[in-house]
Amino acid sequence: MAFHFPKPTPEQSTTTADAGLADSHHHERPRGLMRWVLTTSHKEIGSLYLIFSLTMFFIGGIFALVVRAELFQPGLQLVEPEFFNQMTTMHGLIMVFGAVMPAFVGLANWMVPLQIGAPDMALPRLNNFSFWLLPVAFTLLLSTLFMPGGAPNFGWTFYAPLSTTYAPPSTTFFILSLHLAGISSILGAINIIATILNLRAPGMRMMDMPLFVWTWLITAFLLIAVMPVLAGVITMMLMDINFGTSFFSAAGGGDPVLFQHLFWFFGHPEVYILILPAFGIVSAIIPTFARKRLFGYASMVYATASIAILSFLVWAHHMFVVGLPLVAELFFMYATMLIAVPTGVKVFNWITTLFRGSITFEPPMLFALAFVVLFTIGGFSGLMLAIAPADFQYHDTYFVVAHFHYVLVPGAVFAIMAAVYYWLPKWTGHYPHERLSQVHFWLSVIGVNLTFFPMHFSGLAGMPRRIPDYALQFADFNMVSSLGALLYGASQLVFVLVIVMCVRGGKKAPAKAWEGAEDLEWSVPSPAPLHTFETPPNFERPVH
Amino acid sequence: MSGGSYYVPETSKWPILGSLALGAMMLGSGVMLVHGAVGMPVMLIGLFGILTVMGFWFRDVIKESRGGLYDDQMDRSFRWGMAWFIFSEVMFFAAFFGALFYVRTFALPWLDGEGAKGVASLLWPDFTASWPLLNPPDSSIAGPTDTFSPWHLPLVNTLILVSSSITLTVAHEALKEGLRATARNWLAGTVLLGLCFITIQGVEYYEAYAHYGITLEAGIYGATFFMLTGFHGLHVIIGTIILAVMLARVLQGHFTGEDHFGFEAAAWYWHFVDVVWIGLFLFVYVF
Numbered sequence: 001m002a003f004h005f006p007k008p009t010p011e012q013s014t015t016t017a018d019a020g021l022a023d024s025h026h027h028e029r030p031r032g033l034m035r036w037v038l039t040t041s042h043k044e045i046g047s048l049y050l051i052f053s054l055t056m057f058f059i060g061g062i063f064a065l066v067v068r069a070e071l072f073q074p075g076l077q078l079v080e081p082e083f084f085n086q087m088t089t090m091h092g093l094i095m096v097f098g099a100v101m102p103a104f105v106g107l108a109n110w111m112v113p114l115q116i117g118a119p120d121m122a123l124p125r126l127n128n129f130s131f132w133l134l135p136v137a138f139t140l141l142l143s144t145l146f147m148p149g150g151a152p153n154f155g156w157t158f159y160a161p162l163s164t165t166y167a168p169p170s171t172t173f174f175i176l177s178l179h180l181a182g183i184s185s186i187l188g189a190i191n192i193i194a195t196i197l198n199l200r201a202p203g204m205r206m207m208d209m210p211l212f213v214w215t216w217l218i219t220a221f222l223l224i225a226v227m228p229v230l231a232g233v234i235t236m237m238l239m240d241i242n243f244g245t246s247f248f249s250a251a252g253g254g255d256p257v258l259f260q261h262l263f264w265f266f267g268h269p270e271v272y273i274l275i276l277p278a279f280g281i282v283s284a285i286i287p288t289f290a291r292k293r294l295f296g297y298a299s300m301v302y303a304t305a306s307i308a309i310l311s312f313l314v315w316a317h318h319m320f321v322v323g324l325p326l327v328a329e330l331f332f333m334y335a336t337m338l339i340a341v342p343t344g345v346k347v348f349n350w351i352t353t354l355f356r357g358s359i360t361f362e363p364p365m366l367f368a369l370a371f372v373v374l375f376t377i378g379g380f381s382g383l384m385l386a387i388a389p390a391d392f393q394y395h396d397t398y399f400v401v402a403h404f405h406y407v408l409v410p411g412a413v414f415a416i417m418a419a420v421y422y423w424l425p426k427w428t429g430h431y432p433h434e435r436l437s438q439v440h441f442w443l444s445v446i447g448v449n450l451t452f453f454p455m456h457f458s459g460l461a462g463m464p465r466r467i468p469d470y471a472l473q474f475a476d477f478n479m480v481s482s483l484g485a486l487l488y489g490a491s492q493l494v495f496v497l498v499i500v501m502c503v504r505g506g507k508k509a510p511a512k513a514w515e516g517a518e519d520l521e522w523s524v525p526s527p528a529p530l531h532t533f534e535t536p537p538n539f540e541r542p543v544h
Numbered sequence: 545m546s547g548g549s550y551y552v553p554e555t556s557k558w559p560i561l562g563s564l565a566l567g568a569m570m571l572g573s574g575v576m577l578v579h580g581a582v583g584m585p586v587m588l589i590g591l592f593g594i595l596t597v598m599g600f601w602f603r604d605v606i607k608e609s610r611g612g613l614y615d616d617q618m619d620r621s622f623r624w625g626m627a628w629f630i631f632s633e634v635m636f637f638a639a640f641f642g643a644l645f646y647v648r649t650f651a652l653p654w655l656d657g658e659g660a661k662g663v664a665s666l667l668w669p670d671f672t673a674s675w676p677l678l679n680p681p682d683s684s685i686a687g688p689t690d691t692f693s694p695w696h697l698p699l700v701n702t703l704i705l706v707s708s709s710i711t712l713t714v715a716h717e718a719l720k721e722g723l724r725a726t727a728r729n730w731l732a733g734t735v736l737l738g739l740c741f742i743t744i745q746g747v748e749y750y751e752a753y754a755h756y757g758i759t760l761e762a763g764i765y766g767a768t769f770f771m772l773t774g775f776h777g778l779h780v781i782i783g784t785i786i787l788a789v790m791l792a793r794v795l796q797g798h799f800t801g802e803d804h805f806g807f808e809a810a811a812w813y814w815h816f817v818d819v820v821w822i823g824l825f826l827f828v829y830v831f
Contacts (some may be wrong), residue, residue, distance in 0.1 A: 030555060038555035120552045122621035125601070129559035136567035140574075172577045176570040183566070186632050194624040198617060199550070228632045232639025236771070242577045243760045245767035247643060250667060251682035253764035255651035258643055265642070325659065531552075 040124035049106025056098035063091035068485040084468035085153035092156025103416045104277040114521035115210045117201025117537045122194035130188035137180035144170035160248035160259035164240045175234045182227045189223035203539035210519045215280030218308045226266040233262040264315035272311045278415030282368045289365035290357025291516040296349040303342035320391045329388045336386035363437035367418035378406030399459025405452045425509030429527035432502045443491030450484025551613040558601040565593025626809040644768045680763030689757035694829035708737035709818045722801040738784035779817045786810045
């Protein structure tokens, strides 16, 4: 899309000169640590979210490496099975709630106001509250590792009765920390929705919004719809554990399967919460580096909305082996397969955007292209899992692990990395180091595929997930996976190096850092000054 | 859209203090549940802290509003914020209603042997499904001895809460007309009705434990009964506090006929709590 921007107003022009001077007409701002603690700036809060997410990414990654180290060879070598279970559980919880979700919220904080021409988020103080709940929540969650009986050990899906009747005492703390993270998510989502609906630049209609904004609008709706259901189900767990209720105990007339229904009613929209913003990011990057308008903008919007609506109707495909009535198996199988249609529309549109484009392969584009290929592999294994009778074989094997890691790691995580490389010039005023970024990309791509591709085979051959030991015939696949994981993990140190170097210096970036980039954020200087769009820009619809 | 008058607060210490207080409250609650009363001070500090923070935070917002810092666009941000917050509350209650419907429609009949699979019935062959469930499957769990008639206290409470929605609407209309004294009187009446509801609910809880054997431990009936009515009751308490604050603000003359979103948000919340009660009355008490 080609937007035409008005000349900056005199006030905006002064802010372009020097970010520091731009503050002069505001109050004295706190310095040092307090600046970050008390801030209401969407940019500073966005940075806080991203730094927090990166920290959690490494903590969750270390837990994953403990798992992979134990699985390097058959037999028990490094950790007790009990601790192994804690590692798989904490890895999943940290990565989902601590790394990927906050990363997307951080990107939304930084970019949504810039992309719609808003001065800040709609409710800036609430925004700061949403962020600071997270360090509190995850300190509480991580502290369970040091409690008697150890951390939660029942997998990130925390199925009852493993997580109620047979759970370690620390489960209560896990529930309370998840409540805090949930409050943070709900308040953050309310803020994002209010911002998008109310703070768009004059003249910008809904169908003029960049797709990252659209996907986040729909993601925020999903968050507000399902995080309270998660709050409900963990509250029932809390009551079952501490107050003798029978929600998930058949002895009192409840049902452990009820837990799974409630959890997955949250859990399935949750996995789209983890991927929809990624779709938005890729839909921004591919047109930029293909130097073509995004193919099928409207169909992208409708496909995103369809995925969101369908996500409420497919939850029981996670429960095909639990003993559902036949009609439920069939309904959830077909409903799940329907999701392939809007997802296919998206992949088609990305590829068609590339078709006959003038493509260059800057670091963000490399990650976006890898996303399209590798996410699609994960999508297809999802389609295989959707076939109920086949799922009876795949269920709880490494095939499932391969599937969701393909959609989450080269899916969500690669999109986040693509977004970081894409917008770093806007955040820091410098381009990321090209050579090192490429090293990071290739090591990551090789590492990810070495780690997760063999899991398809070990899974189809019958290797169960969440088991610290395994039969000899899976040894080679597991050794490859473990080596790949080590490579992928280590290569993220290059990512940190690139980011640190980019913050400290590097090739200067102009306001429009990428030749083919068209959205509103490229009309403000790089680095973006602390205050942008204090006077809303006049948005003019592109003429095609 | 307004032209550049959107108010962005500079810095605030309430968010960080609020999250620390909430963290202390959670930590203290966890210690209380797992290790006993030693967690109580931390929990209380956290609870007191978050209430204090909310007080000061809202005070700041009221000051800014009265200082004329907010424009129409800010007003719309608050409206969207409140509307989506109430939607999140709807979904929270939906989880508990969903549990109730699932248990009544599927779990209990299956335990009784209904359905194609029919395996669950092997667990307790003598179990007979019924609702309200007076005899939980396992004999170790004592069910309720009796259940409430919906046409006594629950009906009274229904009438009280529906009336309170009407009195609140009258107060709102009066406020819009600029009739402050009328608004004050009807709002005070609404707060009073809220207090009546809470009192009657308290009496019912006492009756449940003392004479009906309906307890949290009394199988799935007690669990769903107390969690649904309990969270609703908590929301009535919060709603009554909010309305009381609005009453104080009406007395202070904070609202004009055009500009009173604080009042309106409180009214939205109160009507939502009322609608949830209708659902409770129908599906927890009557059917």
